[in-house]
Amino acid sequence: MNKIIPGILSLLALTFQLKAQTGTYSILNFPNTYTNTITTILAAANFRSGFIYQSNGSINFGLTGLKQNNFRFRWLAHDNGAIDYTTDDDQLMFLDGNGNLNLKNNLTASGNIGIGTVATADKVTIDMGATRGGFSMLSDGDAAAYMDMKFMVKNTTSLATGKPLLWEASLRKDGYFTTDLTGPTWEFYAVKKGGGYYAPLLFKSNGDLILAGAQNATNGNVGIGTADTEGYKLAVNGDAIFTKIKVKSYTAWPDYVFEERYQLPSLLELEQFVKMNKHLPGMPAAEEVKKEGMDVEEMNRKLLQKIEELTLYMIDLKKENNFLKQQSQDQITELLKRIEKLEKNN
Incomplete structure (x- = not known):
């Protein structure tokens, strides 16, 4: 890759020395003195153009795609000396005409990304630096929610019916599980395989914490200091202190x-x-x-x-x-x- 940048600079210098060519060409090659080939290709046949570094492996980057498909700028790599334009299996990353940046799992050796730092064993690592930093999400959303953050199971075939397909944290306008329409609410819930929801953790717009959900969501139990609630809505293994407690009676006084x-x-x-x-x-x-x-x-x-x-x-x-x-x-x-x-x- 270190040879690419000097090669590009050489190409730019050679451009001013070339004589005009006439006729119809699908590919225009610029010769160079490197052992491996660095070329600029204008491929009219498949509406692709870009720079290619070609040796035992190939790296290609440039503007690709049809105009009616809004183009894209993409980066490709292949380890057998040939770039597959048909399936795009070699594609590392592309930026489409809508501004969406797409990354493939072979962006690095482990497919991980570092922002402000080198990539680590995690998929994304962000170094906020010496000053206060954060991760912000801004949205006006649709009529139901401002924004969602989803944690999804990729292959759900082995999941039993009723198990969560995904857990979702949603900043909501409609108070879907809290029934709070004064909003916004913060609602953490799961979508179950076969239909239905778990809705165990909900925050109303007045700060109330709700450990149950509307919309016929399945509600679990809460354990503090224990992993076994023994079927009770709240199980506490340890001491608790109250300034006041009120128990509602469901039987005859x-x-x-x-x-x-x-x-x-x-x-x-x-x-x-x-x-x-x-x-x-x-x-x-x-x-x-x-x-x-x-x-x-x-x-x-x-x-x-x-x-x-x-x-x-x-x-x-x-x-x-x-x-x-x-x-x-x-x-x-x-x-x-x-x-x-x-x-x-x-």
């Missing part, structure tokens, strides 16, 4: 205990149950809690039920106590009357 039709077990029945089972009726045993964990909402509901039952026991005991107290008082009063009467008789 135990105020039914105060209904007249509620059958409150007798204290004798309660005593017998506790002696046999070592826990209160309706409450889980210690081994069950150790194995299965504890449902906070359910446990609070059951504890309230026991508190309400205990309140009823206390009310009954108070009534009984008052009754006994009144009986005792009546008996004492009667006894005092008898004593007073005996004293008078004596």
Whole structure:
């Protein structure tokens, strides 16, 4: 490749020394003194022109294509001394008339690109330099989204139905999975083979983080400190701290205990149950809690039920106590009357 630039300069110098040629030519060759051939080709037959360095391998770059196809500027290389114009298998890179730059996997030995630095083992490496840098994407998009970033599986044949074909991060106008039309929203989702979506990570325009999606998307579970959520929407392996927590109940709150039709077990029945089972009726045993964990909402509901039952026991005991107290008082009063009467008789 180092010989190409001097060769081109030599060609430019030779151009001014050539005499005009007349007639019809499909190829115009410029001779040179190099061992290998460096030529400029105007190939009218296939609407190609460019510079060729030809030895055991070939490098070609120049304007190619038909006018009606908007032309393209391309770079080619081949290792067998011949350039294949038919299939363009030798094409390394081309810039089309719309400004799209296309790169093939043999641009370098490993097919990688370095911007601001040499290429590394990664496909693209960008060195931002000593000052603050970034990677920016600007778009007004279509009616649905401003822009998308896609991570796609190339060969999907071996993927099972329901597995993601691609994961996509989308800056959206339509709030597709967040249902937020005030936008823009940032929505990370997957397209599943066979149809449907996963939509596990969504940001609404007010900053809310949503771990579920609309549009009938399949929603997964969240694990913190664990890879196994055991089917729960949120699994945390470790400590958590809250300044306030509210649990919504989906079952009947135990105020039914105060209904007249509620059958409150007798204290004798309660005593017998506790002696046999070592826990209160309706409450889980210690081994069950150790194995299965504890449902906070359910446990609070059951504890309230026991508190309400205990309140009823206390009310009954108070009534009984008052009754006994009144009986005792009546008996004492009667006894005092008898004593007073005996004293008078004596």
